Amino acid sequence: MTISVCMASYNGAPYIEDQLRSILASGQVDEVLISDDGSSDDSVDRIRAISDPRVRLVLGPGQGLVRNFEFLLSEARGDYIFLADQDDIWLRGKVSTMMAHLRYADLVVSDCAVVDERLNTITESFFALRRSRNGLMHNIMRNSYLGCCIALRRQLLDYALPFPANVPMHDWWLGLVAETFGRPQFIADRLVLYRRHGGNTSTTSESSATPMLVRLRWRIILAWALARRMILTKVC
Known part of the structure; x- marks a missing residue:
């Protein structure tokens, strides 16, 4: 049983060393x-300065954050895969707690x-802020799956x-794939300090400034992609 952590990096110098050490x-x-997307x-120098043989750059x-994570997932060697942002802090017990739940969940x-x-607290619970829970339709309409808090079994990549x-x-996408083809689980343990500093690539914890028509288009894309993946899976 091996564990890989996948981290996409891009101009993360102020925080990436602390995150890697955690x-x-x-x-x-x-x-x-760690896949650096042209910082x-x-x-890159800060990553290399951490002389640990477990770090692979x-x-x-x-092609941006989404394709960088797709590349990372295709390159990871572990039986279990954790996703990580470059600017957060992992708290003690994160790996062991999530691995215990991965005995039963995908x-x-x-x-x-x-x-x-x-690292001053803005919100004690992302789940409370986002009303996070499982459910396919719930998560098509309002995504609860926060990448930096996700761990998965390698087998799920066969569908993702x-x-x-x-x-x-x-x-x-990974959350919806788990809803469709696997067993997702939300756990109440707060295992990450999710840092928001104005320079983040994603804006998951803030109100969306994306136009409604664009958000509607995203949901149509995801639903159609899931339907196609289901058809392809049955055919294969």
Whole structure:
């Protein structure tokens, strides 16, 4: 049984070292696979400065966050895969707690505390903020799946990869795949400090500024992609 952590990096120099150290401190991780997508700051130098043989740095596809995570998932070697953001902090017990639930579930998503750049608490519970829970229709309408809090069994990738074209976010797609083909589980343990600092790639914890028609289009894309994946799975 091996555990991989997949992290996409892009101009994350101010925070990435602290995050990497919090991940490695668990002692249970076999591989931290980091795909840098063309950082113009010294992110890569900071990653390399952490001389731990478990850290594997690769060059991303240069096509943005979603495709970078698709690439990471295809390259990860572990039987179990954890997703990580470059600017958060993992709390003690994250790996062991989620692994205990992965004995029975195909994908586990934990709660987290939302914090500012100095780790001051903004919101105690992301689940409460987002009304997070499982359910296919609930999550098509309002995504509860936060990537930095997700861990999954490798077998789920048989259904999730390759990502369909125009998928809005990797975590949303993975969650819906788990709802459709596997056994997802939400756990109340707060295992991550989810840092929001104004420079984040995603805006999951804030109110969406995306036009309603675009959001409607995303949901149509996801529903259609799931239907196609179901048909292909039955045919194969």
